[in-house]
Amino acid sequence: MAVTRHSDAVAPVSTPGAFSIWLNRHASTSLGALGRLSRQPFASLMIVLVIGVTLALPAAINVLVKNAQSVSGSWSSALDFSVYLKRDLSVSAAEELGQLIGQRADVESVVLVTADEALVEFKQQSGFGKALDQLGNNPLPHTLIVRPSPGNTGASITLLQEEIGNLPETDLVQVDTEWVQRFHAILDIVRQTIAIGSALLGIAIIVIIGNTIRLDIENRREEIEVTKLIGASNAFVRRPFLWTGFWYGLLGGTFALLLVQYGLHLLKGPVTRLAGLYQGNITVISLSAAESSAIIGVAVFLGLFASWITAARHMQRIEPR
Amino acid sequence: MIQLDNVTKRFPGGQEAISELSLTVERGEMVFVTGHSGAGKSTLLRLIALIERPTSGQVVVDNQNTRFVKRRKIPAYRRQIGMVFQDHRLLYDRPVFDNVALPLIIAGIHHRDAVRRVRAALDQVGLLHKEKQNPQTLSAGEQQRVGIARAIVTRPKLLIADEPTGNLDPDLSLEVMRIFRRFNEVGVTLLIASHDISLIDRLGCRRIALEDGRLQQDIDPWQ
Numbered sequence: 001m002a003v004t005r006h007s008d009a010v011a012p013v014s015t016p017g018a019f020s021i022w023l024n025r026h027a028s029t030s031l032g033a034l035g036r037l038s039r040q041p042f043a044s045l046m047i048v049l050v051i052g053v054t055l056a057l058p059a060a061i062n063v064l065v066k067n068a069q070s071v072s073g074s075w076s077s078a079l080d081f082s083v084y085l086k087r088d089l090s091v092s093a094a095e096e097l098g099q100l101i102g103q104r105a106d107v108e109s110v111v112l113v114t115a116d117e118a119l120v121e122f123k124q125q126s127g128f129g130k131a132l133d134q135l136g137n138n139p140l141p142h143t144l145i146v147r148p149s150p151g152n153t154g155a156s157i158t159l160l161q162e163e164i165g166n167l168p169e170t171d172l173v174q175v176d177t178e179w180v181q182r183f184h185a186i187l188d189i190v191r192q193t194i195a196i197g198s199a200l201l202g203i204a205i206i207v208i209i210g211n212t213i214r215l216d217i218e219n220r221r222e223e224i225e226v227t228k229l230i231g232a233s234n235a236f237v238r239r240p241f242l243w244t245g246f247w248y249g250l251l252g253g254t255f256a257l258l259l260v261q262y263g264l265h266l267l268k269g270p271v272t273r274l275a276g277l278y279q280g281n282i283t284v285i286s287l288s289a290a291e292s293s294a295i296i297g298v299a300v301f302l303g304l305f306a307s308w309i310t311a312a313r314h315m316q317r318i319e320p321r
Numbered sequence: 322m323i324q325l326d327n328v329t330k331r332f333p334g335g336q337e338a339i340s341e342l343s344l345t346v347e348r349g350e351m352v353f354v355t356g357h358s359g360a361g362k363s364t365l366l367r368l369i370a371l372i373e374r375p376t377s378g379q380v381v382v383d384n385q386n387t388r389f390v391k392r393r394k395i396p397a398y399r400r401q402i403g404m405v406f407q408d409h410r411l412l413y414d415r416p417v418f419d420n421v422a423l424p425l426i427i428a429g430i431h432h433r434d435a436v437r438r439v440r441a442a443l444d445q446v447g448l449l450h451k452e453k454q455n456p457q458t459l460s461a462g463e464q465q466r467v468g469i470a471r472a473i474v475t476r477p478k479l480l481i482a483d484e485p486t487g488n489l490d491p492d493l494s495l496e497v498m499r500i501f502r503r504f505n506e507v508g509v510t511l512l513i514a515s516h517d518i519s520l521i522d523r524l525g526c527r528r529i530a531l532e533d534g535r536l537q538q539d540i541d542p543w544q
């Protein structure tokens with residue numbers, strides 16, 4: 001609420017409109033609130049740190065999930081799938097079909113597992129050897145194990161699987177992505193947990209900022225009473241506290257962003273080394289511009305919201321004596 | 322300017338601060354309200370400032386019946402009235418200039434005009450040279466003059482003062498009263514609560530004496 005005394009130099013020559021007054025008022029109130037924070041640097045810093053850490057936590061886990069998803073995505077694109085052929089198909093027809101499929105640009109290799117080979121393998125692995133011997137004929141079909149070429153996307157692999165599935169010789173296409181689906185299900189749970197955790201942390205931030213603003217209001221009770229006594233509206237006395245909440249949010253959000261970015265920077269080295277060992281092209285996905293502004297936006301919103309409800313609640317009660 | 326019509330103010334305990342009080346203050350008058358502490362002087366001023374609402378009766382200020390001033394409209398109503406308090410009620414976290422500028426900031430006056438008007442108000446109370454000081458560094462009399470400058474900076478038509486000289490010695494009191502007198506000469510209506518009868522007598526103004534919330538005496542030396 002400090003008055004700038006050198007405003008004559010910058011003020012427009014024409015008579016000021018309502019908007020200019022409004023803008024002026026907010027500019028001086030916001031700077032006043034910032035000045036008030038800077039006069040208690042330690043206390044303000046603590047709050048900003050708390051908000052920053054509280055926000056950085058869910059943001060960081062979110063980034064980790066995003067990275068895990070991209071890694072699992074690159075795995076699933078290199079996944080083999082099995083094509084079970086019709087039972088009446090001969091070995092030579094199966095071989096021919098395998099070669100035909102192998103010539104496709106989106107297929108890297110095709111391996112034929114004949115029914116006999118499959119039966120031998122199954123006998124060894126399942127332990128049902130004797131029982132299987134009882135069967136008169138081999139119940140297993142010939143199988144083609146198709147490995148899509150690395151250039152494929154998830155959608156093109158699905159298309160490839162469909163096309164092969166529609167061939168007259170094909171009985172069934174078995175996609176061995178169950179573990180990927182499980183992994184994604186786990187990621188979904190993690191994401192849900194983050195959502196719940198974020199909501200709780202958001203409430204924590206609201207409580208922290210709200211409590212700070214409440215103390216601030218108590219400390220400035222006399223000032224509020226006097227300003228109300230000389231004709232200040234509730235909106236007027238509330239304004240500096242809203243700005244305080246805004247600054248807490250903005251500074252806390254920026255700090256959270258810095259924390260996350262710094263954490264990712266620290267991860268970059270080890271991940272690159274790991275990627276080198278696996279000869280993969282794993283890179284750390286950092287925050288996009290939209291996500292960064294979302295973090296700050298959420299922080300500012302929480303700050304404003306907390307100060308709004310606190311100020312609204314307490315301002316009504318403080319009336320001049 | 323001020324009209325009280327059969328006003329009673331009863332507090333929750335049942336105690337009556339003002340009882341069936343009727344009085345009129347004309348535009349441009351300078352009126353003192355006297356009486357012992359507890360006689361209802363402060364309550365009268367608080368009713369006019371809408372810090373309190375009457376239990377019954379009507380308070381009309383500048384043709385506005387305060388009964389119809391809604392809670393939300395109280396700030397705008399108060400901005401029309403200048404108020405001076407015994408304990409000054411200045412804000413000690415900011416310099417004299419900012420204290421006096423506060424009503425203008427609340428009213429949304431542009432900085433340029435505000436600076437001019439704050440200086441004019443400080444000049445009127447003789448404190449222009451102290452605008453950068455913190456009120457705490459000023460004497461009691463000077464602090465009260467800052468409070469007066471704050472009350473008149475918005476150029477109100479009505480100024481109410483509750484024991485403005487209560488904490489001041491006779492010389493300073495007289496000085497404060499002279500400042501009030503000058504405002505009255507340019508048309509401001511003043512209602513001043515005070516128990517300093519000898520001082521009031523020297524000024525020769527209308528005097529309303531209250532006792533137990535009732536009108537005891539209404540002396541106007543001009544009539």
